[in-house]
Amino acid sequence: xxxxxxxxTRRWVVKMGSALLTANGQGLDLSAISDWVEQLVFLxxxxxxxxxxxSGSIAEGMARLGWSKRPKHIHELQAAAAVGQxxxxxxxxxxxxxxxxxxxxxxxxxxxxxxxxxxINARSTLNTLLSLGIVPIVNENDTVTTDEIRFGDxxxxxxxxxxxxxxxxxxxxxxxxGLHDKNPSEHTDAQLIQRAAATDKSLLSGAGxxxxxxxxxxxxxxxxxxxxxxxxxxxxxxxxxxHPQILKDLARGRAIGTLLFAEQAPxxxxxxxxxxxxxxxxxxxxxxxxxxxxKNSGSSLLAVGVVRVCGHFMRGDLVSCQSQHGxxxxxxxxxxSAEEAKxxxxxxxxxxxxxxxxxxxxxxxxxxxxxVFT
Numbered sequence: 001x002x003x004x005x006x007x008x009t010r011r012w013v014v015k016m017g018s019a020l021l022t023a024n025g026q027g028l029d030l031s032a033i034s035d036w037v038e039q040l041v042f043l044x045x046x047x048x049x050x051x052x053x054x055s056g057s058i059a060e061g062m063a064r065l066g067w068s069k070r071p072k073h074i075h076e077l078q079a080a081a082a083v084g085q086x087x088x089x090x091x092x093x094x095x096x097x098x099x100x101x102x103x104x105x106x107x108x109x110x111x112x113x114x115x116x117x118x119x120i121n122a123r124s125t126l127n128t129l130l131s132l133g134i135v136p137i138v139n140e141n142d143t144v145t146t147d148e149i150r151f152g153d154x155x156x157x158x159x160x161x162x163x164x165x166x167x168x169x170x171x172x173x174x175x176x177x178g179l180h181d182k183n184p185s186e187h188t189d190a191q192l193i194q195r196a197a198a199t200d201k202s203l204l205s206g207a208g209x210x211x212x213x214x215x216x217x218x219x220x221x222x223x224x225x226x227x228x229x230x231x232x233x234x235x236x237x238x239x240x241x242x243h244p245q246i247l248k249d250l251a252r253g254r255a256i257g258t259l260l261f262a263e264q265a266p267x268x269x270x271x272x273x274x275x276x277x278x279x280x281x282x283x284x285x286x287x288x289x290x291x292x293x294x295k296n297s298g299s300s301l302l303a304v305g306v307v308r309v310c311g312h313f314m315r316g317d318l319v320s321c322q323s324q325h326g327x328x329x330x331x332x333x334x335x336x337s338a339e340e341a342k343x344x345x346x347x348x349x350x351x352x353x354x355x356x357x358x359x360x361x362x363x364x365x366x367x368x369x370x371x372v373f374t
Contacts, residue, residue, distance in 0.1 A: 107140070126161070179203065274370075315360070
């Protein structure tokens with residue numbers, strides 16, 4: 001995909017960061033939000049379907065509460081989010097209403113997407129809203145989240161929403177021009193990367209953490225989000241939200257920011273769900289033979305190819321399947337607990353009953369419950 005191909009896309013997820021929306025912590029920037037909404041309304045009239053993933057609830061809550069620094073305690077973050085969410089959603093509703101467009105608020109936690117039934121319900125709701133011509137405003141449910149279930153940043157949430165609705169494009173608006181080959185805050189000769197494959201692992205070398213205390217992410221999380229979005233065939237654009245008419249210009253195919261294009265065909269819905277469950281409970285370390293088989297033959301993972309078991313997991317939990325060099329090759333829903341799996345290390349399937357006294361399944365992970373990363 002080239003920037004010019006964006007003119008042929010139709011379903012966009014647009015993620016806006018806290019630094020853009022809140023004028024660096026001074027409260028919601030109503031002028032800037034009105035400008036972006038005006039552009040989104042323009043896109044809607046051109047036939048685009050739009051979902052907004054919006055940061056800003058905690059930052060707006062901090063401004064309303066008079067807090068100058070982002071709190072560290074979870075209950076204070078939840079309180080700030082509860083206060084700020086009121087203003088954030090009301091602002092979007094008021095501005096879109098002037099253009100005759102309805103909005104809807106969607107609050108998600110990781111648990112909503114880790115559970116298969118809730119994942120399907122969330123996808124159905126979003127698709128229904130789009131079919132009704134409504135613009136969903138999505139945010140992490142910071143008022144109830146904990147360290148265990150939080151997404152970690154809204155870049156990841158944007159990618160997961162893109163996966164949910166099989167979006168054509170994820171647009172991440174930030175306060176920098178895009179992704180550079182080096183961290184521009186440390187290197188004056190850093191060059192903007194205009195276009196690259198979302199799965200190019202070398203991109204992470206130039207990605208640094210967030211320099212803004214309001215946000216949780218940085219360029220590193222944006223690259224990771226692009227990689228995740230690519231699993232549903234979604235390409236990602238990282239661009240500066242301060243660029244005049246940025247969304248209109250992107251929709252016109254102009255080369256602005258960094259385009260990280262998806263190379264692979266979209267995964268089916270179940271495989272997407274497996275790939276994007278964030279709560280991994282443990283690791284199965286495989287020998288080279290097992291790595292080769294998984295990558296090349298689409299087989300199940302057998303205990304005979306496992307050399308080490310790490311973590312504490314139960315039957316049905318999500319585990320990471322890794323090479324001995326630390327490369328994550330696959331993820332899947334395991335058929336045995338960690339304690340059981342340790343007893344099965346290196347054993348062929350025919351010996352499971354001898355080792356455990358029973359057989360639940362002949363595979364550690366069945367291929368239908370396994371997603372292999374290319």
